[in-house]
Amino acid sequence: ADSSAEEVTASYIETIGKSKINGFTTLSDEAINTAREIDSKGHEGPLAGVPIAIKENISTKGLSTTCSSKILQGYVPPYDAHVIEKLKEAGAVILGKTNMDEFAMGTSTESSYYGPTFNPWDMDRVPGGSSGGSAAVVAAGEVPVSLGSDTGGSVRCPAAYCGVVGIKPTYGCISRYGLISYANSLEQIGPLATNVADIANIMDVVAGYDNRDSTSINRENTYSDALKDDVKYMKIGVPEEYFGEGIDEKVEKAVWDSIAKFEDMGATYEKVSMPHTKYALASYYIIAMSEASSNLARFDGTRYGYRADGENWHVMASKTRAEGFGPEVKRRILLGTYALSAGYHDKYYLKALKVRTLVKQDFDKALANVDVLMGPTMPAPAFKIGEKIDDPLSLYLADVNTVPINLAGVPSISVPCGLSDGMPVGLQIIGKHFDENTIIRAAYSFE
Numbered sequence: 001a002d003s004s005a006e007e008v009t010a011s012y013i014e015t016i017g018k019s020k021i022n023g024f025t026t027l028s029d030e031a032i033n034t035a036r037e038i039d040s041k042g043h044e045g046p047l048a049g050v051p052i053a054i055k056e057n058i059s060t061k062g063l064s065t066t067c068s069s070k071i072l073q074g075y076v077p078p079y080d081a082h083v084i085e086k087l088k089e090a091g092a093v094i095l096g097k098t099n100m101d102e103f104a105m106g107t108s109t110e111s112s113y114y115g116p117t118f119n120p121w122d123m124d125r126v127p128g129g130s131s132g133g134s135a136a137v138v139a140a141g142e143v144p145v146s147l148g149s150d151t152g153g154s155v156r157c158p159a160a161y162c163g164v165v166g167i168k169p170t171y172g173c174i175s176r177y178g179l180i181s182y183a184n185s186l187e188q189i190g191p192l193a194t195n196v197a198d199i200a201n202i203m204d205v206v207a208g209y210d211n212r213d214s215t216s217i218n219r220e221n222t223y224s225d226a227l228k229d230d231v232k233y234m235k236i237g238v239p240e241e242y243f244g245e246g247i248d249e250k251v252e253k254a255v256w257d258s259i260a261k262f263e264d265m266g267a268t269y270e271k272v273s274m275p276h277t278k279y280a281l282a283s284y285y286i287i288a289m290s291e292a293s294s295n296l297a298r299f300d301g302t303r304y305g306y307r308a309d310g311e312n313w314h315v316m317a318s319k320t321r322a323e324g325f326g327p328e329v330k331r332r333i334l335l336g337t338y339a340l341s342a343g344y345h346d347k348y349y350l351k352a353l354k355v356r357t358l359v360k361q362d363f364d365k366a367l368a369n370v371d372v373l374m375g376p377t378m379p380a381p382a383f384k385i386g387e388k389i390d391d392p393l394s395l396y397l398a399d400v401n402t403v404p405i406n407l408a409g410v411p412s413i414s415v416p417c418g419l420s421d422g423m424p425v426g427l428q429i430i431g432k433h434f435d436e437n438t439i440i441r442a443a444y445s446f447e
């Protein structure tokens with residue numbers, strides 16, 4: 001007989017209780033009750049009784065949402081994000097919140113106020129980031145599906161490092177109402193799961209129009225329609241720039257073996273060139289830090305979260321920010337403020353926007369002749385905890401293959417495609433704007 005939602009939920013909670021990976025930050029004490037209600041209502045809704053974990057930067061009514069930062073300690077949102085409303089309507093059971101890099105600024109989940117999350121494949125290694133908790137808990141079997149957010153790779157990177165599937169949908173596809181902003185012109189919420197079908201089923205629930213996000217696009221789509229084994233005549237473009245300097249040989253091999261598998265299934269491939277890829281990282285970091293410096297101005301101790309003592313408002317706000325933000329967040333606020341300041345604005349911020357247009361044009365051109373682009377999600381597998389912590393630039397470099405996608409706003413999915421020295425490798429499949437169904441079909445046929 002099928003187990004009840006209550007039994008399923010209880011068994012995941014038991015597994016989480018034994019966890020050693022520090023993936024969850026907060027557990028919901030409502031989960032069992034919600035599951036019981038779903039059982040008594042006879043399992044209504046497409047996700048009835050499905051347990052799900054939510055990244056710490058997505059607002060959940062009554063459940064702590066801190067962006068893994070000291071500055072939001074104690075903050076409990078009075079409302080649900082759009083995606084949470086949708087999940088609840090669909091019958092999903094929210095198990096708890098997951099660890100992340102502070103304010104989603106990172107590639108390793110080491111900058112969290114709650115301490116690092118450990119990669120379940122090797123506890124000495126990072127799970128990737130910034131949605132490291134969301135990927136690790138799925139990989140460890142602590143929850144079947146989760147939500148993360150991806151500003152420059154934060155769903156795809158941890159998916160690749162933890163050997164799970166993760167999608168960054170087209171910009172405008174999923175409402176960000178209730179997502180605490182890091183860099184709004186780049187970010188999207190995206191699901192993570194152990195398989196492509198679960199990703200499509202979550203997308204069917206969370207994607208769609210919402211008038212509370214001005215970038216939300218009104219466009220109907222059924223993602224699960226794409227769950228077909230069929231890549232016959234699919235045209236794949238392989239950007240040579242995605243196999244650049246510093247790429248791990250075994251990652252490279254795993255990706256080419258995967259492309260050969262697509263050929264066996266009836267697809268064809270050609271090499272393509274995306275010449276502005278080498279400028280994408282610089283453009284991304286200027287834009288992301290500039291937007292972050294503006295977005296994070298609201299955290300001053302007045303309205304929510306942590307508040308330091310001070311004899312007047314100015315002292316209180318400045319001490320709150322000095323004590324509440326970690327070093328990476330401060331670095332980005334300072335650099336972003338600098339890039340936006342009078343005299344430097346044209347030289348850095350406007351230049352970065354122009355480069356962004358060139359990167360986007362690379363995608364328009366390449367995707368005009370092929371159905372999808374494929375390459376490694378990350379140039380190398382998960383690194384050791386602490387290995388890059390003192391060298392921010394080496395961390396930023398790991399994002400070389402993921403940030404161009406956010407600059408262009410196109411959709412991209414990472415699927416496990418092999419191992420490098422025992423650690424998972426992710427294949428990145430990139431599509432045209434709003435053509436999630438083609439990348440989902442490719443990923444489904446491949447897995």
Ligand code: GLN
Nearest residue numbers: 104105106151152153154
């Ligand atoms: N690693 C990138 C950064 O640090 C991407 C983060 C993200 O997608 N949120 O900005």
